[in-house]
Amino acid sequence: MNVLVIGAGLSGLSAALHLRGQGHQVTVLERAAVPGGRSGRIERDGFTFDSGPTVFTMVDLLDQAFRAVGRRADDYLTMQLLDPAYRACFDDGSTLHVRHGVEAMRAEIARECGSVDAAAYEEFVVWLRKLYLAELPHFIDVNFDRPTDLLRNPVAAARLVALGGFERLGPAIERRFSDPRLHRIFSFQAMYAGLAPAQALALYAVITYMDSVEGVWFPEGGMRAVPDAMAQAAMDAGVAFHYGATVDRITCAQGRATGVLLTGGERLNADAVVCTLDLPVAYEELLPEVPTPRVAARGRYSPSCVVWHLGVKGAPPPEAAHHNIHFGQQWHDAFDDLLRRGRPMADPSRFVAVPSLHDRDAAPEGCTSLYVLEPTPNLEVGRLDWPSEGPRLRERMLTDLQRWGYPTDIVTEELVTPQDWLAQGMAAGTPFALAHTFRQTGPFRAKNVDKRVKGLVFAGSSTTPGVGIPMVLISGKLAARRVAEMTR
Incomplete structure (x- = not known):
């Protein structure tokens, strides 16, 4: 053909x-x-930015x-392979690294959260792996023609039910760990599915399995x-x-x-x-x-985001990882801002990538490339004036980058808002689709x-x-x- x-x-x-x-x-x-x-890519003033996804699993x-x-x-x-996959920073000043390998992550949890949560992690990984094996071949890597196709493999369907796949993700994580920092590390991935952890089905924990267990990778050349x-x-x-x-x-x-x-x-x-x-x-x-x-x-569409590509003079802080998540103090209320109130998070959590740590073409000598992402409402939920809202969020992100120790002597930059995603052909102004x-x-x-x-x-x-x-x-x-x- x-x-x-x-x-x-x-x-x-x-x-x-x-x-x-x-x-x-x-x-x-x-x-x-x-x-x-x-x-895609953006080339400007000696910097090369990856304009799309930054996490490869x-x-x-x-x-x-x-x-x-x-x-x-x-x-x-x-x-x-990136190890740590993420550096997670919390409002109390503490830091957790999502390490590759069960033993390394267990040791990290034991050191930061205690032995009980460390032991719970081993059982958590077993649960994640079982979910993944039940889902991928039978419910992800398949074409569906009708809802009854869900029962093509009744054994796999029953196994997914027995594993708690149709419970809610947030409570499933909270039931397994006592430290609230672990609740965030192992459930923030629900945002990839366009949902708050309290709303997402536990079967979406397979996303957590993909990056927290199987590992996060970065290609040479970006x-x-x-x-x-x-x-x-x-x-x-x-x-x-x-x-x-x-x-x-x-x-x-x-x-x-x-x-x-x-x-x-x-x-x-x-x-x-x-x-x-x-x-x-x-x-x-x-x-x-x-x-x-x-x-x-x-x-119903997923929340959108503002992405700020920054080319700056200077080196990143020595503690920075390739992928950094800076969690705000609020958690559940932040999702209400995005999903119900249709406004930027009052106390935002942000993702900061430093691609130049592993991509020599990302920034000139003596400079750093930064990728800053803040979730926002999509254009159907939020009715924001992005020509004015975008610069306001930029200033707020700049203040926090300085507070977190990232270099901010800007050489070049590009701010991408939901209005820009819409212009690029993404419905509801979100790159995360339905x-x-x-x-x-x-x-x-x-x-x-x-x-x-x-x-x-x-x-x-x-x-x-x-x-x-x-x-x-x-x-x-x-x-x-x-x-x-x-x-x-």
Whole structure:
């Protein structure tokens, strides 16, 4: 089959590699000049910033995409394990490091939180691993056609229930540990799913397993090196890439996708099309005659964020890790600000990455690159004036960076707000897509096929299985499976 893939982000590149591995003729259309999509880059004044995700976990899922075309990820990419994965800083001045390896993390907890919580950690890891083994092959790495597909493997479903996967994440963590700092370290990942820990299902503890147990990695050359490597492997395997190619419309005839129409008038025909745009945007811009599915048109979206890219003179504080989380004093109330009140957190928790610690191209000699992220309401929940709110949050972040000891002699900077995410094609102004509520998970999430348009498949964070690098890599693989089903 001749397959067109719209978008050279991680999901599109994953789809292209898996499709090529199945023997299809594959062409990737990317409107930018380089691969990456949301995992992009900003080059300015001698600094190079990764504009997308900064935390990479589950490298074996990346390797699966390379192996689809008979290659290995380490043929193209060098990955470094980060230990600690995170440095967690608390309002009382204390610090906890999320260490790689059960023994190392147990020792860290024993030293900072006591022997009881240290012993509880070993049982916690066993629980996380059981959840992961029950979920990944049966409920994540699968295509769903209908809700009853949840019962395709009744043994796995019963096991997930028995493990407490449908309880709430926050209480499940609190029941296992007494130190409130551990509650935050092992539940903040619910934000990746667009939910407060008190609301998220415990089955999303698999995200905690991915980074806190399996480990966090960083590629040599920065996060942008990942899409570069995937694109090179795809080209080596025979995939064609057209950069600077903006798709104006997906063409259809008699209820079937027939190809695309590019801006400028060029028409490309195909037997199948894989589209990786944010789902509501894909329907609105590329399929204007096909109504957007309800779950995408009226779904609940994850909170958004402000990201501040900073190029500064000077070195980071010696205690800084690659990934740093600075928790505010408030916790539950901060989520109410984001999810219910629609306003910035009164007492924010922030993520600060220092990519130049492990990426020599990120900053010139004697300088540091910083990536500061503060969660904010999305544009549907919050009605904020971002031209004025963005600079206000910037000043607040600057004050705190100085208080925490980071260098702030600014050479260059870029502030990205929810309004900017919207302009980049992200529905509701959030890079985190549809939230993972129960009604937007698994078979209830926006599907990666639409029976009204045969030959069209979707991939990316808005569809199955969801948000985050591991999930969008799987999403590309699931899209390739859908195309394979068309040939049967």
